[in-house]
Structures are given as C-alpha cells and as structure tokens.
Amino acid sequence: xxxxxxxxxxxxxxxxxxxxxxxxxxxxxxxSEDGIGCCGCILMGLSYILVILFFPFSLCMTIKIVTEYExxxxxxxxxxxxxxxxxxxxxxxxxxxxxxxKIDLRTVSYDVPPQEILTKxxxxxxxxxVIYSRVFDPTMSVCNVENADSxxxxxxxxxLRNVLGTKNMSELLTERDSIAQQMQAILDQSTDPWGIKVExxxxxxxxxxxxxxRAMAAEAEASREARAKVIAAEGEQRASRALKEAADIxxxxxxxxxxxxxxxxxxxxxxxxxxxxxxxxxDLLSGFGKK
Numbered sequence: 600x601x602x603x604x605x606x607x608x609x610x611x612x613x614x615x616x617x618x619x620x621x622x623x624x625x626x627x628x629x630x631s632e633d634g635i636g637c638c639g640c641i642l643m644g645l646s647y648i649l650v651i652l653f654f655p656f657s658l659c660m661t662i663k664i665v666t667e668y669e670x671x672x673x674x675x676x677x678x679x680x681x682x683x684x685x686x687x688x689x690x691x692x693x694x695x696x697x698x699x700x701k702i703d704l705r706t707v708s709y710d711v712p713p714q715e716i717l718t719k720x721x722x723x724x725x726x727x728x729v730i731y732s733r734v735f736d737p738t739m740s741v742c743n744v745e746n747a748d749s750x751x752x753x754x755x756x757x758x759l760r761n762v763l764g765t766k767n768m769s770e771l772l773t774e775r776d777s778i779a780q781q782m783q784a785i786l787d788q789s790t791d792p793w794g795i796k797v798e799x800x801x802x803x804x805x806x807x808x809x810x811x812x813r814a815m816a817a818e819a820e821a822s823r824e825a826r827a828k829v830i831a832a833e834g835e836q837r838a839s840r841a842l843k844e845a846a847d848i849x850x851x852x853x854x855x856x857x858x859x860x861x862x863x864x865x866x867x868x869x870x871x872x873x874x875x876x877x878x879x880x881x882d883l884l885s886g887f888g889k890k
Contacts, residue, residue: 702737739794
C-alpha cells in the first residue's frame with residue numbers, strides 16, 4: 600500500500616509539472632498570438648521611422664550580438680517574441696520597444712553553504728556540497744522564476760538539510776554517492792519548471808564534532824589494539840608448537856643438540872668478540888638433580 604501511494608504521489612507530481620509547463624507554453628503562445636494592439640502598431644511604426652531617419656547611426660542601437668554559449672530572450676512591449684530565445688550570432692531589436700536578457704547556457708558550479716544538520720540518530724554534523732547545473736530553456740528561466748541561480752541555491756540548501764536529516768551518521772559517512780544521486784533527482788525534478796537542469800551533486804565535506812571525533816578515534820584505536828593482541832597471541836601459539844616439535848626432533852639425536860650449541864656460539868661470537876662462553880653439557884646438571 601505504501602509503495603502504491605508513493606508511486607501515485609510521484610505520478611501526480613510529474614503530471615502537475617507537465618501541466619504547469621504546458622500551461623506556461625500555452626500562455627506564451629496566446630500572448631504572442633493576441634498581438635500588440637493598435638497602440639503597439641503605432642509605436643512600432645514610429646520606431647521603424649526613427650531607425651530609418653537616423654540610419655546608419657541607429658544600427659548601434661538595433662544590432663546586438665550574443666556568443667555561442669548565450670541566448671537572448673527578447674520582450675517586445677512586455678511580450679516574449681515567438682520563436683523562443685535568439686542566438687547565437689546577431690539579431691535586431693527595436694529601440695524603446697524591445698528589451699532583452701542574456702542567459703548563459705554553460706554549466707555553473709557553486710558551493711552550498713555548510714549546513715548544521717541533526718541526523719536521524721541525533722548527531723549534529725556540518726555538511727557542505729557542490730551543485731552543477733545549467734539552463735536548458737532560457738525562456739522558462741526568465742519567465743517562470745525571478746532569479747533562477749539564487750532560487751536553485753536556496754533549494755539545494757533546503758534539500759540537503761531535508762535529505763540528510765533522514766540518514767544515520769554511519770550512512771552519511773559511507774553512502775555519499777547514493778545520497779548525492781537522491782539529491783540530484785529531487786533537485787532536477789523541482790527545477791525542471793524553471794528551465795534548469797541539475798547535472799551533478801557532490802557531498803564535499805562532512806565535519807563531525809571534536810568530542811565525537813575523539814570518541815571514534817579511541818574506539819578505532821581500541822579495536823586495533825585488540826586485533827594486535829589476538830595476532831600476537833596466535834603467533835606465540837604457533838611459535839610454541841614449532842619449538843615443541845623442534846625439541847622432540849632434537850631429543851631423538853644427541854649430536855643435533857651439540858650442533859645447536861655450536862651454532863649459538865658462532866652467533867654470539869659474531870656479535871660480541873670479547874665475550875668467552877664455555878658450554879656446559881645439560882647431562883651434568885641432570886645428574887646433580889637426581890642426587
């Protein structure tokens with residue numbers, strides 16, 4: 600039931616977004632088809648007369664150029680001209696009647712300010728992220744939102760807080776990629792009516808409190824020490840087994856014990872030349888022990 604409700608909610612959201620976009624396109628088409636009226640025609644005629652009278656000086660006011668990565672949204676008497684954004688290259692405007700806004704289509708990256716977030720397990724962390732976005736529809740980015748860049752940044756900050764508030768601290772530290780993909784899907788769906796495409800979201804840094812860092816470091820150090828003690832104990836156990844097997848083998852041959860004495864004397868003589876050692880057979884000590 601919860602899955603069905605979730606799917607129905609997503610479908611409703613997508614349908615409302617599509618209806619909103621279709622409504623905006625219909626409004627733009629209706630505004631372009633309604634015309635500018637008699638006063639608009641008169642003003643346009645006067646504007647053309649001024650351009651002709653002051654030719655060629657009027658070309659400085661009528662000819663505009665946009666680069667390859669820019670588009671120009673032209674408003675004539677407050678209405679968007681049909682055909683969408685103009686560019687790249689050269690286009691003409693009428694003085695005193697037309698107003699245009701340049702929109703940059705390149706991918707823009709900006710940092711989300713560090714957010715103090717309370718995780719699901721009641722741990723306060725500071726998280727900042729990086730957002731990469733671009734404008735895919737200049738007309739929608741101008742007509743549907745006042746400031747597309749500022750709105751996207753504010754939405755990214757609030758989305759970061761909302762998404763990370765549902766995660767545990769361990770998930771926040773180990774599942775950065777999945778969290779970034781979830782944020783990207785939410786932001787892309789939300790900014791689609793604004794004509795903005797969110798291409799990538801990256802969690803840049805996660806800063807933990809100092810006390811929590813010390814506690815985690817102490818826990819990691821204790822676990823490492825425990826593993827080191829276990830490894831040392833296993834090594835001593837294996838070494839004792841090897842020594843027992845070696846002692847059993849040497850006990851079967853008295854000459855092997857004498858050779859071991861000589862090897863020990865050789866190693867001691869190589870390190871300490873001034874030291875003189877007289878080997879004492881172990882049989883003598885065993886004889887005294889019996890008496």
